[in-house]
Amino acid sequence: MIYNTDNFIKNLETIGVSFDSPQVQAFIKYYELLIKWNDDINLTAIVDFDEVILKHFTDSLFLLKYYDIPKGAKVVDVGTGAGFPGIPLKIMRPDIEILLLDSLNKRINFLKAVINELGLTNVSCLHGRAEELGLNLSYRERYDVCVSRAVASLSVLSEYCLPFVKPGGLFISYKSSDIDEEKKAAAKAVSLMSGSFAKEYVFTLPDSDINRSFIFIKKTGPLDERYPRRSSQIKNKPL
Secondary structure (H helix, E strand, C coil), X not given: CCCCCHHHHHHHHHHCCCCCHHHHHHHHHHHHHHHHHHHHHCCCCCCCHHHHHHHHHHHHHCHHHHCCCCCCCEEEEECCCCCCCHHHHHHHCCCCEEEEEECCHHHXXXXXXXHHHHCCCCEEEEECCHHHXXXXXXXXXXXXXXXXXXXXXXXXXXXXXXXXXEEEEXXXXXXXXXXXXXXXXXXXXXXXXXXXXXXXXXXXXXCCCCXXXXXXXXXXXXXXXXXXXXHHHHHHCCC
């Protein structure tokens, strides 16, 4: 099937990233795999090509407009789902090393198929719960950057995500544009996770009325060994 990628190319130019034809073709293959697997494991409610390009691919990549991920950085994507934002970031930045983390094994199987079909290297998938892996010394405070588009409050996400980040590293949360109250509510959790609010960016996706934001949280020091707590405590008693 032939796809019109003009809007996607325009979006990439808006973001300001360099790209080539094989990278654009990789996104088309990614889309086709997403649709092929979607009926069986319910990866996304968005299936139209142009909508996936905007709401998943462009949204994932917009981080590159505001943050130049250090070359060769180790990145973990917590609650990656169908691979957003980790796989789009990896396609555009093949130099970085990415771990895709998700609690549902069916999604991990899909991600492995995408990685194989696209020939991606230095990207791995891990089935597991963030609160358990955040206590595992193989993953705890091992990453330069943690990203997450997961749907949860910032206080909850901070306890899931900051345990993976090295002191001096960043947790970057993908959010809607209404972040002021959420930041206030998450201030205690961020502090207890040895984090500090660093930057935030609010933007609108190209040719749309979809407002989005990034919240940058700096890891300021080593994490207290009490965290993260058990899943039931994190969800039912946010910090």
